Every structure is written in C-alpha cells, then in structure tokens.
Amino acid sequence: xxxxxxxxxxxxxxxxxxxxxxxxxxxxxxxxxxxxxxxxxxxxxxxxxxxxxxxxxxxxxxxxxxxxxxxxxxxxxxxxxxxxxxxxxxxxxxxxxxxxxxxxxxxxxxxxxxxxxxxxxxxxxxxxxxxxxxxxxxxxxxxxxxxxxxxxxxxxxxxxxxxxxxxxxxxxxxxxxxxxxxxxxxxxxxxxxxxxxx
Numbered sequence: 221x222x223x224x225x226x227x228x229x230x231x232x233x234x235x236x237x238x239x240x241x242x243x244x245x246x247x248x249x250x251x252x253x254x255x256x257x258x259x260x261x262x263x264x265x266x267x268x269x270x271x272x273x274x275x276x277x278x279x280x281x282x283x284x285x286x287x288x289x290x291x292x293x294x295x296x297x298x299x300x301x302x303x304x305x306x307x308x309x310x311x312x313x314x315x316x317x318x319x320x321x322x323x324x325x326x327x328x329x330x331x332x333x334x335x336x337x338x339x340x341x342x343x344x345x346x347x348x349x350x351x352x353x354x355x356x357x358x359x360x361x362x363x364x365x366x367x368x369x370x371x372x373x374x375x376x377x378x379x380x381x382x383x384x385x386x387x388x389x390x391x392x393x394x395x396x397x398x399x400x401x402x403x404x405x406x407x408x409x410x411x412x413x414x415x416x417x418x
Contacts, residue, residue: 245275248290250379250412256296258392258404261308268293270410272316282324290316292338294406307349312357312389312406313342318365328371336363336383355390361406362386375416383408 249271253264272290279285291313298308320334338361344352367381388403 243275243277244416245273246375246414246416247271247273248288248379248412248414250410252293252408252410254294254296254409255407256310256389256404257407258388259296259308259310261296261298264407264409266295266297266310268295268311270412274414276322282330284322284324284330286318286320286322286332286334288316288318288320290318292316292408292410294408307347309346309352310355311342311344311352312340312355314338314340314361316361320365320367322369330369330371332365332367332369332379332381334365335386336365337361338363340389357390358388361389363406369414375418377414377416379410379412379414381410381412383410 250269252268252270254266254268255262255264270290270292272288272292274286274288276284276286292315294312294314295310296308297310298306316336316338318334318336320332322330322332324330340357340359340361343355343357345355346352363383363385365381365383367379369377369379371377384407385405389406390404392403
C-alpha cells in the first residue's frame with residue numbers, strides 16, 4: 221500500500237509541475253479483467269484495478285502524445301466447472317509506464333495505440349485454495365496497447381484498452397516452446413476514467 225500511495229503522490233506532483241508548460245495532466249483509475257495466455261486456462265476471470273496519473277500534449281494535426289505511470293493488477297484465475305474443478309489463481313502487481321499516441325477522429329472519439337514497460341513488484345499464486353504463495357514471473361514486462369477514448373466533458377473521458385505482452389512474462393515448465401508460443405503472456409482488458417486537472 222505504501223508503494224501505491226508513493227506512486228500516486230509522484231504522479232500528482234509531476235502533473236502539477238507540467239501544467240505550467242505545454243503539457244496537461246491528470247489522474248486516472250479503473251478496473252481490469254485479466255488472463256494469462258499459455259497457462260491452459262481461458263477467460264478474463266481475474267479482476268483487478270488500476271490507478272495512476274498521466275501527462276499529455278497535443279501535436280500537429282489531430283495527434284496527441286500521452287505518457288502515464290500507473291499501478292495495475294494482472295493475473296489469472298480458473299472458473300471451476302463440472303468438467304474442471306482445479307483451483308488456480310495468479311495475482312500480479314505491476315508499476316507500468318505506457319507511452320501512447322492518440323488520433324482524434326472527431327470531437328469526442330479518438331483511438332489510441334502504444335507500448336508499455338512494466339515492473340513486477342509482487343507475484344503470488346494459489347494452486348490449492350489454501351492461500352497465496354510466491355510465484356516465479358519475470359520482473360519486467362513489455363506490452364503493446366490499443367484502445368478507444370470517449371470525451372464525456374472537457375475534464376473527463378472514458379478509456380477502453382487492450383494490452384498484450386510482447387515477450388513472455390513466464391516460461392513454460394521446463395522451458396518448453398510450441399511454435400510461436402514461447403511461454404505465458406499477460407492479456408488484459410481495462411476500463412478507466414481519466415480526469416484532467418485544471
């Protein structure tokens with residue numbers, strides 16, 4: 221919790237400093253739906269949340285550049301069924317730095333695309349239902365991101381975003397590979413609300 225509060229304070233400070241320049245900034249928060257591709261389980265069954273801050277600047281034409289720093293929860297969970305009663309939960313906590321380019325196609329609607337660097341500061345898994353224990357995941361993640369924004373007001377916009385790891389976040393057992401499947405990959409959908417500070 222101390223780490224989360226520290227990063228929130230850091231982004232608020234950066235946003236305030238950059239307000240006086242050619243940048244605007246603000247805060248953001250939302251929910252995530254997660255799965256890990258390559259672990260033999262399917263579906264966005266692991267819910268989480270994300271929170272952080274951002275700075276942005278308008279470029280020539282209809283383009284906008286945005287950089288963020290955020291805490292985000294990822295992972296995976298099995299949804300038991302009559303055909304599969306195994307227990308499986310993975311909880312991953314990252315600090316991410318996405319770099320995004322937005323393209324305004326109207327006054328309120330604009331798609332986005334970009335890349336992100338993430339640092340994993342906590343990884344836990346529960347395979348028996350008796351509690352979380354340490355999990356062996358790579359400390360860094362590089363991901364590609366794509367999304368869609370809708371400007372509700374001058375200060376508030378909604379964001380729907382898809383994120384997928386470019387390189388595996390964990391190797392398969394025994395370092396096995398299957399054609400293009402080199403390991404396990406984070407697969408995340410998120411919905412966030414961005415608030416621009418005046």
